[in-house]
Amino acid sequence: xxxxxxxxxxxxxxxxxxxxxxxxxxxxxxxxxxxxxxxxxxxxxxxxxxxxxxxxxxxxxxxxxxxxxxxxxxxxxxxxxxxxxxxxxxxxxxxxxxxxxxxxxxxxxxxxxxxxxxxxxxxxxxxxxxxxxxxxxxxxxxxxxxxxxxxxxxxxxxxxxxxxxxxxxxxxxxxxxxxxxxxxxxxxxxxxxxxxxxxxxxxxxxxxxxxxxxxxxxxxxxxxxxxxxxxxxxxxxxxxxxxxxxxxxxxxxxxxxxxxxxxxxxxxxxxxxxxxxxxxxxxxxxxxxxxxxxxxxxxxxxxxxxxxxxxxxxxxxxxxxxxxxxxxxxxxxxxxxxxxxxxxxxxxxxxxxxxxxxxxxxxxxxxxxxxxxxxxxxxxxxxxxxxxxxx
Amino acid sequence: xxxxxxxxxxxxxxxxxxxxxxxxxxxxxxxxxxxxxxxxxxxxxxxxxxxxxxxxxxxxxxxxxxxxxxxxxxxxxxxxxxxxxxxxxxxxxxxxxxxxxxxxxxxxxxxxxxxxxxxxxxxxxxxxxxxxxxxxxxxxxxxxxxxxxxxxxxxxxxxxxxxxxxxxxxxxxxxxxxxxxxxxxxxxxxxxxxxxxxxxxxxxxxxxxxxxxxxxxxxxxxxxxxxxxxxxxxxxxxxxxxxxxxxxxxxxxxxxxxxxxxxxxxxxxxxxxxxxxxxxxxxxxxxxxxxxxxxxxxxxxxxxxxxxxxxxxxxxxxxxxxxxxxxxxxxxxxxxxxxxxxxxxxxxxxxxxxxxxxxxxxxxxxxxxxxxxxxxxxxxxxxxxxxxxxx
Numbered sequence: 001x002x003x004x005x006x007x008x009x010x011x012x013x014x015x016x017x018x019x020x021x022x023x024x025x026x027x028x029x030x031x032x033x034x035x036x037x038x039x040x041x042x043x044x045x046x047x048x049x050x051x052x053x054x055x056x057x058x059x060x061x062x063x064x065x066x067x068x069x070x071x072x073x074x075x076x077x078x079x080x081x082x083x084x085x086x087x088x089x090x091x092x093x094x095x096x097x098x099x100x101x102x103x104x105x106x107x108x109x110x111x112x113x114x115x116x117x118x119x120x121x122x123x124x125x126x127x128x129x130x131x132x133x134x135x136x137x138x139x140x141x142x143x144x145x146x147x148x149x150x151x152x153x154x155x156x157x158x159x160x161x162x163x164x165x166x167x168x169x170x171x172x173x174x175x176x177x178x179x180x181x182x183x184x185x186x187x188x189x190x191x192x193x194x195x196x197x198x199x200x201x202x203x204x205x206x207x208x209x210x211x212x213x214x215x216x217x218x219x220x221x222x223x224x225x226x227x228x229x230x231x232x233x234x235x236x237x238x239x240x241x242x243x244x245x246x247x248x249x250x251x252x253x254x255x256x257x258x259x260x261x262x263x264x265x266x267x268x269x270x271x272x273x274x275x276x277x278x279x280x281x282x283x284x285x286x287x288x289x290x291x292x293x294x295x296x297x298x299x300x301x302x303x304x305x306x307x308x309x310x311x312x313x314x315x316x317x318x319x320x321x322x323x324x325x326x327x328x329x330x331x332x333x334x335x336x337x338x339x340x341x342x343x344x345x346x347x348x349x350x351x352x353x354x355x356x357x358x359x360x361x362x363x364x365x366x367x368x369x370x371x372x373x374x375x376x377x378x379x380x381x382x383x384x385x386x387x388x389x390x391x
Numbered sequence: 392x393x394x395x396x397x398x399x400x401x402x403x404x405x406x407x408x409x410x411x412x413x414x415x416x417x418x419x420x421x422x423x424x425x426x427x428x429x430x431x432x433x434x435x436x437x438x439x440x441x442x443x444x445x446x447x448x449x450x451x452x453x454x455x456x457x458x459x460x461x462x463x464x465x466x467x468x469x470x471x472x473x474x475x476x477x478x479x480x481x482x483x484x485x486x487x488x489x490x491x492x493x494x495x496x497x498x499x500x501x502x503x504x505x506x507x508x509x510x511x512x513x514x515x516x517x518x519x520x521x522x523x524x525x526x527x528x529x530x531x532x533x534x535x536x537x538x539x540x541x542x543x544x545x546x547x548x549x550x551x552x553x554x555x556x557x558x559x560x561x562x563x564x565x566x567x568x569x570x571x572x573x574x575x576x577x578x579x580x581x582x583x584x585x586x587x588x589x590x591x592x593x594x595x596x597x598x599x600x601x602x603x604x605x606x607x608x609x610x611x612x613x614x615x616x617x618x619x620x621x622x623x624x625x626x627x628x629x630x631x632x633x634x635x636x637x638x639x640x641x642x643x644x645x646x647x648x649x650x651x652x653x654x655x656x657x658x659x660x661x662x663x664x665x666x667x668x669x670x671x672x673x674x675x676x677x678x679x680x681x682x683x684x685x686x687x688x689x690x691x692x693x694x695x696x697x698x699x700x701x702x703x704x705x706x707x708x709x710x711x712x713x714x715x716x717x718x719x720x721x722x723x724x725x726x727x728x729x730x731x732x733x734x735x736x737x738x739x740x741x742x743x744x745x746x747x748x749x750x751x752x753x754x755x756x757x758x759x760x761x762x763x764x765x766x767x768x769x770x771x772x773x774x775x776x777x778x779x780x781x782x
Contacts, residue, residue, distance in 0.1 A: 001492065021525060047638075055446065055517070060524035062475050065772045069640025075657050077636035078773070079481055082442075082471040084453050090470055094485065101392065101492030126446070133451035134412060245468035247438075249460025266466050381456045382469070 001100040005230030005237035006388065007223040008036025009349040014187040014337030016116045018217035022054050022063055025219035026112035027070040029342075033108065034071070037223040038233045041072035044223070045104040048095040049080050050087030050111030050341040056126050057117045073108070084130035085290065086245075086377035087111055088220065089344030089384035093243040095224050096386075105229050110221025111341035116214075123215050127340075130378035132250035144212060146251055146379040147291040148204040154259040154293065158308030166206055168311025169292035170197035173210050173334055175314060176289060179321070180331020182362040187216050187337030197292075211292040216337030220345035222352070238352050241370075242275030242387035244268060251379045261380035264301040268374075271385040272303075277370065279303030282387075284354055284368045285325055286347035288376040289332040298374055299327065321365055329354065329363045344375040348386055355390030392491040396621030396628035397779065398614040399427025400740040405578040405728030407507045409608035413445050413454055416610035417503035418461040420733075424499065425462070428614040429624045432463035435614070436495040439486040440471050441478030441502030441732040447517045448508045464499070475521035476681065477636075477768035478502055479611065480735030480775035484634040486615050487777075496620050501612025502732035507605075514606050518731075521769035523641035535603060537642055537770040538682040539595040545650040545684065549699030557597055559702025560683035561588035564601050564725055566705060567680060570712070571722020573753040578607050578728030588683075602683040607728030611736035613743070629743050632761075633666030633778035635659060642770045652771035655692040659765075662776040663694075668761065670694030675745055675759045676716055677738035679767040680723040689765055690718065712756055720745065720754045735766040739777055746781030 010032030012018075012025050020028070026049065034041050049064040060066075064078035083090040088111030095109035115123050124144075128137045131146065141149075151169070155162045177192045192210060200209035230237035244267030248254055254262060272278060279302060287302065289295040296310035304325045305313055313319035319327040330336045330350040333343060351371035353359045373386040401423030403409075403416050411419070417440065425432050440455040451457075455469035474481040479502030486500035506514050519528045522537065532540075542560070546553045568583045583601060591600035621628035635658030639645055645653060663669060670693060678693065680686040687701035695716045696704055704710035710718040721727045721741040724734060742762035744750045764777040 001494070023525075052452070055520050058524060059520050059528070061443070061473060061520040062769055062772060064474075065638035065769075066523065066640060068638050069644060075637045075639060075653055078474075078638040079485065079636075080473040082452060082473060083455075083469075094470065097492060097494060098488060101488060101494075103392070103488060103492075129446050129450050129452040132457065133449060134414075137450070245470075246466045247456035247459050247469040248466060249457060253460060262466055378453055378456075381453060 002102055003227040004096050004099045004240045005225050005227055006240065006352055007225050007230060007234055007237060008033040009222045009352045011185050011220045011346060011349045012218050013185050014216045014218035014339055016187060016216065018114055022051065022058055022060065022112045022114045023066045023070060026067045026110060026221065029110055029219040029221040030067060030071050030108055033221040033223045039223065043106050044073040044076060044108045046076050046098060046107045047073065047078040048091040048107065048109040050091040050344065051080055051113060052082055052084060052087050052341045053113050053115060053126055057114045083382040084377035085340045085343055086375040086382045086384040087341045089373060089375045089386055090245065092345060092348060092386055093245055093384055096240050096243055099224050099226055106223065106225045108221055108223055110219060110345040112219035113339040113341040114217040115339055116217050120215060136250055136252060141251065143379060144204040144207055147293055148207045150259040150297065151206050151293040157259060160308065162206055165311065168296060168314060169211055170194045171314035172289065172292040172295045173197050175320060176328055176332040176334035179329050179363040180335020182360040183331045183336055184360065186331045186335055187214060188335045207291055213290050213333035213338045216339040218337060218339040218342050220342045220349045222345060222348055236356055236391060238355050238388050238390045240386060241389045242271035244270030244385040246383055248381045259297055261297065261301060263380060263383040264376060267383040267385045268302050271387050275387045281370050282325060282372045284329065284351060284365050284371045285327050286330060286351055287327060287374040289328060289334050290338065302374060326365050329365055344373060344384060347373040347375065351388050393493055394618040395487050395490045395631045396616050396618055397631065397743055398616050398621060398625055398628060399424040400613045400743045402576050402611045402737060402740045403609050404576050405607045405609035405730055407578060409505055413449055413451065413503045413505045414457045414461060417458045417501060417612065420501055420610040420612040421458060421462050421499055424612040424614045430614065434497050435464040435467060435499045437467050437489060437498045438464065438469040439482040439498065439500040441482040441735065442471055442504060443473055443475060443478050443732045444504050444506060444517055448505045474773040475768035476731045476734055477766040477773045477775040478732045480764060480766045480777055481636065483736060483739060483777055484636055484775055487631050487634055490615050490617055497614065497616045499612055499614055501610060502736045503610035504730040504732040505608040506730055507608050511606060527641055527643060532642065534770060535595040535598055538684055539598045541650040541688065542597050542684040548650060551699065553597055556702065559687060559705060560602055561585045562705035563680065563683040563686045564588050566711060567719055567723040567725035570720050570754040571726020573751040574722045574727055575751065577722045577726055578605060579726045598682055604681050604724035604729040607730040609728060609730040609733050611733045611740045613736060613739055627747055627782060629746055629779050629781045631777060632780045633662035635661030635776040637774055639772045650688055652688065652692060654771060654774040655767060658774040658776045659693050662778045666778045672761050673716060673763045675720065675742060675756050675762045676718050677721060677742055678718060678765040680719060680725050681729065693765060717756050720756055735764060735775060738764040738766065742779050
């Protein structure tokens with residue numbers, strides 16, 4: 001297998017009610033990624049796109065073909081991937097393989113969704129399609145419901161009093177907004193306090209409004225290339241050194257295991273083993289904070305904290321800039337936004353920019369050599385990880 | 392790149408208003424494919440699934456994870472592909488690469504849709520999402536509209552009088568039903584006459600009801616493995632010797648080129664070049680006859696007939712069993728049915744069974760050594776080809 005590099009990255013602003021269509025947004029991100037790779041669109045040999053709700057939000061399926069044509073990468077093979085919120089990283093992992101195998105030299109991967117165009121109530125209904133639609137969703141298990149349940153299970157299993165857990169969860173959101181306010185491509189630019197979180201509207205116990213990420217529109221894309229091509233085009237290619245993907249059955253099938261999520265733990269092991277590294281080697285992590293409790297669960301599965309102690313990373317500042325393992329310096333899904341098909345690609349983009357010293361000064365982490373992208377699909381049913389290495 | 396074999400295949404009945412869910416249907420096909428491969432579900436390392444309308448027909452996305460869990464292939468990476476009607480072959484082509492690259496040894500690929508559950512009017516609306524949803528569909532360009540237009544363009548460009556073309560198109564449908572009536576897994580079991588076609592209801596000029604495939608529910612799956620594994624498990628593995636995939640922009644972007652479809656012609660060249668064969672080497676072809684005119688256009692793009700002369704294959708019997716290039720001995724989309732995400736996988740399954748002498752005697756072709764699967768997504772925007780070689 002060949003080494004696979006990330007060349008340019010592209011990222012539209014994330015927003016509520018974007019004026020552009022999904023085809024336009026992804027085309028914009030794709031062209032930025034191509035231009036920053038010192039390439040032209042005709043150099044792209046194939047395209048891999050995560051898009052989850054295009055059919056619902058705009059009545060437009062098969063978006064990848066229209067984007068390929070729109071940017072001038074005429075007639076290339078273009079595939080769409082759906083793994084709920086993990087779709088963007090699913091597309092990237094697949095693109096990685098087509099280059100690693102030697103079949104293609106230069107490909108584009110990314111994702112897009114225009115979720116907010118559906119309106120909040122339809123968005124919640126369509127999101128629920130990525131839980132079990134036959135048994136669990138009809139019983140009331142929306143995503144806020146599932147993650148609220150995880151918080152209660154977490155509190156009970158690890159004997160973390162709910163009040164303490166809620167304080168930790170609030171710290172997660174506060175940190176996301178602290179850095180997200182500086183991300184010019186993010187959706188929300190507003191610092192918040194613990195009191196803001198704890199006094200926000202109750203969504204589903206114990207999750208309050210500021211424990212939940214917003215509905216968002218946006219796109220992100222990256223160009224992947226073989227090492228040989230990359231070394232000719234750019235001084236600082238970033239390499240993908242590990243990928244992981246795993247699945248689970250319906251939420252209730254993990255009842256003995258929850259609040260831990262098997263798919264993430266298996267994906268993490270795959271990615272670490274492929275890269276030959278350990279969690280302590282990671283300098284920066286973008287993880288899937290669809291809800292604040294999800295961050296606490298994630299850092300444990302990813303190996304950054306003992307089970308039951310994830311929240312301490314935010315209490316001690318270990319998850320902060322300058323800490324042991326900075327988390328979500330982009331603002332995360334909570335503040336940057338969560339256009340679901342785009343999210344994984346957005347995370348990878350931000351880590352590449354961090355490695356190149358190209359993000360806003362207020363959220364730039366020094367010397368990021370190894371970065372981890374973590375995306376969760378549905379109520380933990382799919383997980384995709386990407387490990388990146390700079391210089 | 393390693394050689395990639397197809398081991399077992401699985402195929403549910405195709406039907407109108409299936410009683411089973413998409414998860415149940417694909418699980419059934421997958422288990423059949425696994426059992427016929429002399430494997431167990433735990434041997435499957437990854438899953439690649441084409442599913443287009445699961446979100447609309449059943450409110451169930453991310454079906455691949457639930458199927459993996461359902462059959463006992465716990466926690467494996469499972470990806471969903473969407474390329475409209477080409478989704479099943481898109482999944483197979485991707486699965487092929489993961490095995491060819493050496494990353495996996497044994498994977499499952501397939502597809503499923505339960506289209507008819509939506510009812511005909513909603514199905515037509517959702518199908519239209521796979522044309523350009525912003526400009527072309529709102530102007531009335533549904534799929535019957537697009538293919539009706541292709542028929543008129545064909546007639547004008549090649550100076551085939553419409554009456555003669557309609558007769559050729561009727562012959563296509565008559566042949567599909569002639570063999571489809573014997574396919575026990577097919578949806579329609581009824582021989583029809585030219586008069587039946589020409590007296591059926593007008594859908595959109597010049598397409599009449601019997602020029603159009605039905606709405607269908609069903610699933611199909613195949614197991615792919617490395618040559619080393621295959622040779623241990625089975626006496627007659629079938630090898631994938633070529634794949635092709637290409638895209639186009641919106642229908643109108645090809646206006647200078649129509650009724651020819653660029654994506655198919657490019658895909659065909661890719662697959663033939665990879666396999667090192669020519670159209671005259673093909674013993675059997677399953678092609679994408681969503682409408683009868685589509686078959687005539689297809690045989691020209693695939694190299695079986697000169698442009699403007701495709702219909703003659705049915706007039707002369709060259710497309711018939713015992714002819715130069717037997718077409719759609721399964722009954723094709725027209726008679727076997729078209730559960731869109733399943734269709735490409737179904738075609739591949741049927742060719743494998745033909746190679747092994749396992750189809751109903753009335754439609755069995757002798758000595759099928761090389762077979763071609765052709766699937767078209769949307770109004771020709773995506774095309775996926777798979778070339779298979781037996782013994």
